[in-house]
Amino acid sequence: MRAVPLFLVLxxxxxxxxxxxxxxxxxxxQAAAAVTPMVVVSADPRTDGVAPSVxxxxxxxxxxxxxxxxxxxxxxxxxxxxxxARLYIAHGWYEAAIRPLARAARLEPGRPxxxxxxxxxxxxxxxxxxxxxxxxxxxxxxFAQMAGAWGHGC
Numbered sequence: 001m002r003a004v005p006l007f008l009v010l011x012x013x014x015x016x017x018x019x020x021x022x023x024x025x026x027x028x029x030q031a032a033a034a035v036t037p038m039v040v041v042s043a044d045p046r047t048d049g050v051a052p053s054v055x056x057x058x059x060x061x062x063x064x065x066x067x068x069x070x071x072x073x074x075x076x077x078x079x080x081x082x083x084x085a086r087l088y089i090a091h092g093w094y095e096a097a098i099r100p101l102a103r104a105a106r107l108e109p110g111r112p113x114x115x116x117x118x119x120x121x122x123x124x125x126x127x128x129x130x131x132x133x134x135x136x137x138x139x140x141x142x143f144a145q146m147a148g149a150w151g152h153g154c
Contacts, residue, residue, distance in 0.1 A: 063087060068150040071100075075147065078104040078114065085117055094124030099143035102136045 067084040071077055081104040088097035101118040108114065122131055131139075 060087070060091070065150075068147060071147045072150050075144070076107055078108050078111070081143075082114060082117060085121065089117065089121055089124065092124070094121045094126075097121035098125060099139045099146065102131075102139035103143040103147075106136065106140045 064084065064087065067080050067087070070080045071084070074080070081100040085097040085100040085104070088094070088100075098118065098121045101114060101121055105111070105114045105118055118131070
């Protein structure tokens with residue numbers, strides 16, 4: 001018996017399906033995984049007319065605590081620093097976002113996404129001109145000290 005090349009078998013099956021209009025079974029789309037919505041609180045509650053609820057602020061505080069404790073345990077975790085900064089940026093807290101981004105950019109200067117986020121935070125904070133090396137060094141050092149002291153209370 002002769003071996004028939006696979007592409008001939010597939011081509012024949014395709015022609016038969018076209019001739020008889022056999023419907024091709026299509027898998028049903030998978031349901032999207034449930035995602036917990038992130039609470040976004042404006043930096044200025046007057047802009048949206050609604051002050052954040054205590055529950056919303058507790059969720060934000062919990063996320064901030066989790067990220068800061070992760071950074072405290074792993075001081076080189078630039079991903080956690082960027083997520084923390086993006087949380088700040090999403091809420092309009094641009095000044096707070098500068099420190100973790102400066103620290104992350106110092107640790108991984110070759111990552112353009114960190115520099116883009118840092119530029120967004122810098123402009124959002126109303127700072128004029130590009131940041132100087134001294135500005136970034138100071139902000140990075142302040143963040144390192146703040147992360148080391150997180151959770152110890154005053």
